[in-house]
Amino acid sequence: xxxxxxxxxxxxxxxxxxxxxxxxxxxxxxxxxxxxxxxxxxxxxxxxxxxxxxxxxxxxxxxxxxxxxxxxxxxxxxxxxxxxxxxxxxxxxxxxxxxxxxxxxxxxxxxxxxxxxxxxxxxxxxxxxxxxxxxxxxxxxxxxxxxxxxxxxxxxxxxxxxxxxxxxxxxxxxxxxxxxxxxxxxxxxxxxxxxxxxxxxxxxxxxxxxxxxxxxxxxxxxxxxxxxxxxxxxxxxxxxxxxxxxxxxxxxxxxxxxxxxxxxxxxxxxxxxxxxxxxxxxxxxxxxxxxxxxxxxxxxxxxxxxxxxxxxxxxxxxxxxxxxxxxxxxxx
Amino acid sequence: xxxxxxxxxxxxxxxxxxxxxxxxxxxxxxxxxxxxxxxxxxxxxxxxxxxxxxxxxxxxxxxxxxxxxxxxxxxxxxxxxxxxxxxxxxxxxxxxxxxxxxxxxxxxxxxxxxxxxxxxxxxxxxxxxxxxxxxxxxxxxxxxxxxxxxxxxxxxxxxxxxxxxxxxxxxxxxxxxxxxxxxxxxxxxxxxxxxxxxxxxxxxxxxxxxxxxxxxxxxxxxxxxxxxxxxxxxxxxxxxxxxxxxxxxxxxxxxxxxxxxxxxxxxxxxxxxxxxxxxxxxxxxxxxxxxxxxxxxxxxxxxxxxxxxxxxxxxxxxxxxxxxxxxxxxxxxxxxxxxxxxxxxxxxxxxxxxxxxxxxxxxxxxxxxxxxxxxxxxxxxxxxxxxxxxxxxxxxxxxxxxxxxxxxxxxxxxxxxxxxxxxxxxxxxxxxxxxxxxxxxxxxxxxxxxxxxxxxxxxxxxxxxxxxxxxxxxxxxxxxxxxxxxxxxxxxxxxxxxxxxxxxxxxxxxxxxxxxxxxxxxxxxxxxxxxxxxxxxxxxxxxxxxxxxxxxxxxxxxxxxx
Numbered sequence: 090x091x092x093x094x095x096x097x098x099x100x101x102x103x104x105x106x107x108x109x110x111x112x113x114x115x116x117x118x119x120x121x122x123x124x125x126x127x128x129x130x131x132x133x134x135x136x137x138x139x140x141x142x143x144x145x146x147x148x149x150x151x152x153x154x155x156x157x158x159x160x161x162x163x164x165x166x167x168x169x170x171x172x173x174x175x176x177x178x179x180x181x182x183x184x185x186x187x188x189x190x191x192x193x194x195x196x197x198x199x200x201x202x203x204x205x206x207x208x209x210x211x212x213x214x215x216x217x218x219x220x221x222x223x224x225x226x227x228x229x230x231x232x233x234x235x236x237x238x239x240x241x242x243x244x245x246x247x248x249x250x251x252x253x254x255x256x257x258x259x260x261x262x263x264x265x266x267x268x269x270x271x272x273x274x275x276x277x278x279x280x281x282x283x284x285x286x287x288x289x290x291x292x293x294x295x296x297x298x299x300x301x302x303x304x305x306x307x308x309x310x311x312x313x314x315x316x317x318x319x320x321x322x323x324x325x326x327x328x329x330x331x332x333x334x335x336x337x338x339x340x341x342x343x344x345x346x347x348x349x350x351x352x353x354x355x356x357x358x359x360x361x362x363x364x365x366x367x368x369x370x371x372x373x374x375x376x377x378x379x380x381x382x383x384x385x386x387x388x389x390x391x392x393x394x395x396x397x398x399x400x401x402x403x404x405x406x407x408x409x410x411x412x413x414x415x416x417x418x419x420x421x
Numbered sequence: 422x423x424x425x426x427x428x429x430x431x432x433x434x435x436x437x438x439x440x441x442x443x444x445x446x447x448x449x450x451x452x453x454x455x456x457x458x459x460x461x462x463x464x465x466x467x468x469x470x471x472x473x474x475x476x477x478x479x480x481x482x483x484x485x486x487x488x489x490x491x492x493x494x495x496x497x498x499x500x501x502x503x504x505x506x507x508x509x510x511x512x513x514x515x516x517x518x519x520x521x522x523x524x525x526x527x528x529x530x531x532x533x534x535x536x537x538x539x540x541x542x543x544x545x546x547x548x549x550x551x552x553x554x555x556x557x558x559x560x561x562x563x564x565x566x567x568x569x570x571x572x573x574x575x576x577x578x579x580x581x582x583x584x585x586x587x588x589x590x591x592x593x594x595x596x597x598x599x600x601x602x603x604x605x606x607x608x609x610x611x612x613x614x615x616x617x618x619x620x621x622x623x624x625x626x627x628x629x630x631x632x633x634x635x636x637x638x639x640x641x642x643x644x645x646x647x648x649x650x651x652x653x654x655x656x657x658x659x660x661x662x663x664x665x666x667x668x669x670x671x672x673x674x675x676x677x678x679x680x681x682x683x684x685x686x687x688x689x690x691x692x693x694x695x696x697x698x699x700x701x702x703x704x705x706x707x708x709x710x711x712x713x714x715x716x717x718x719x720x721x722x723x724x725x726x727x728x729x730x731x732x733x734x735x736x737x738x739x740x741x742x743x744x745x746x747x748x749x750x751x752x753x754x755x756x757x758x759x760x761x762x763x764x765x766x767x768x769x770x771x772x773x774x775x776x777x778x779x780x781x782x783x784x785x786x787x788x789x790x791x792x793x794x795x796x797x798x799x800x801x802x803x804x805x806x807x808x809x810x811x812x813x814x815x816x817x818x819x820x821x822x823x824x825x826x827x828x829x830x831x832x833x834x835x836x837x838x839x840x841x842x843x844x845x846x847x848x849x850x851x852x853x854x855x856x857x858x859x860x861x862x863x864x865x866x867x868x869x870x871x872x873x874x875x876x877x878x879x880x881x882x883x884x885x886x887x888x889x890x891x892x893x894x895x896x897x898x899x900x901x902x903x904x905x906x907x908x909x910x911x912x913x914x915x916x917x918x919x920x921x922x923x924x925x926x927x928x929x930x931x932x933x934x935x936x937x938x939x940x941x942x943x944x945x946x947x948x949x950x951x952x953x954x955x956x957x958x959x960x961x962x963x964x965x966x967x968x969x970x971x972x973x974x975x976x977x978x979x980x981x982x983x
Binding site: 104106108120129135142150167175179182189190194198262268272274276292296300302304397 | 580583721752768778780799800883889
């Protein structure tokens, strides 16, 4: 099984990328990668053999070689031996590929969950991701933080997936295959990124107008980073007296019916939890970097970055916009 | 020996001088016709019109996707485009055009005077034609003209609960449901007709074991239509109940099941692929032998493989659902079932290869398209094996790799064989040859455009690009591929214009064909071109699978070997 030894690093650069399935990181993506190399090798051999035979036949038996012969070629109606052989060989290939696939299906889907694993509940919304950490009492959005996991300290993250509205699909190609989020149903999958860093992905099941910008960012943190992140997220929202005016704008508008800010009157759950909004790198489900300018633009006209977004424009005055932007930017 | 007289009469009974008629009379004749040939032609022409419309939709999508964060098309419009493109191509191009060729050819090939139920035949055609018109009416009438019209935007699978009233207000989804329902009624009607025709209308001597393979494949295809279009039709009615009568089959917010819709849809949707590809195989089975000048290799194996594909294809639907969270056991079953289809399919490819082997290949345009089909279907089958491996599908499913794979099937295999069928049977249908010179331009341009578009389309899928996104991020490395893919689409569009030009030009200026321009062997070539109403002045009698070969080669007749 030479192909199983192929390392992704040996593959040409052109098929690597931030979301390439051929740049695997972590156990599920790696086992799929090894299987895919086997399948590719087998199918490529089949292609080479059959395509060569076809090409040979087309060149060898072209009419031009028989100019002047009025006769029709000898008519051959079939041959049981030959037909039997090209029935049996494909059966053997199919059985081999089936067994190899079955092995990966069972080891991935029915993997035992170690005691050290982290549980995260992922809820798909039109058009953003909600992440809940039941053990830590944290609710956040769009940027999933998980610990790195290696063979010495395995700490895989088990995701429990469901949806609040339509079907979605969680796909971070470098970490694992995709699994759908379906309303009124609970699915699960697991990831174990071996290296710290950001892994990108996006919704892979058409879910409505803004399906395209339902991006995923997975932050694999070192153990100390992750611990710190948990501590920060567990704190109540920052209360900064100098941002009081913005807070009042927020609390006196419909913002609070959809968004939660821990420790305030804002307890809506239809939109992302904003308790630690300013600790995130991006807004609008990963489509733009978080900074005061983008945030102000987003609040003013949410459809500017994400046409079809369900958040309406509140038609705030410039003054109120500045105030509420400053308030939200203070929610570290 | 077959009676020479009957063929002789048919071969001689060529040109008829029609009395001059007013345009209204001609229209009246076509609208009220129950002649299988006229209905077949109407199927084909209406499908070609929808093909052009759905092709333009594809081009608009390729313009939008050529560069990241493009704003040529709005997200709403893009979602409608891919929904309409898919729905149109499957239900109002693929099915009708294949039924059109079947309608035209089956009675001729089995020596019958018409289909078994001529009026049902006309009903089926008008159902699908008005179904297509209804679908496009949604562009101006979806949510009322005040909303400037809204076409369906739920994707051609219309997954629940996106189709539920809260997520799809207005009537756009209803247009989709009702037009697909009409198409389903039409397909079931045509399928009944084909099976009844094959069972009861074969000419003397045309035993099942002597039927042309085309007729066999259309029979298997029609059987599949019975079994698979029915659940789709049922699901459409359930969806209407959900939307208007307060049922909750697919209403997840009231305990309904989104996965139930997926099962209903794909138990139709996957065999549907075989409903579309079996006629393509059927064309290949007729065209490849004639232009290789050899009988088809392994006729019984080809019949068995076709029937086998028909049966196995009924147990593979959930390979579209490897990511919805089925148990490991279920996933494993559907891996095995799906890969098993590769075996009878492989037999077919090998048998075509063996048919060519030892022949005298004539590179007519029809044969060139058939050769393209052989290579491209091989690739499509192999990428199918990759997707059948469930873990590989967890990565590739719903990515552009899948889009590339099924376009390899639908364009690289089915459309290529359709083009071949046009070049091959156009002389029979119109009495004139299509231009081979323009045909070769068409073939090479289309081949180049096809490969630029769909070979490269596999790559963004591998690089993580999901389907059905109206735009994409610039930092993913997808842009260069998408740009080239869009260029390839433009080349295909030009090739299609060349094809349409050839159809029209040849109709007026093409060389007069005569009854049997390809020196072929099946019964349709015994009738005049175009065949007179009721096809054969005298019912033919056959004694082998290739009745015309027997006449042309009495010293070496097939009848001795079968």
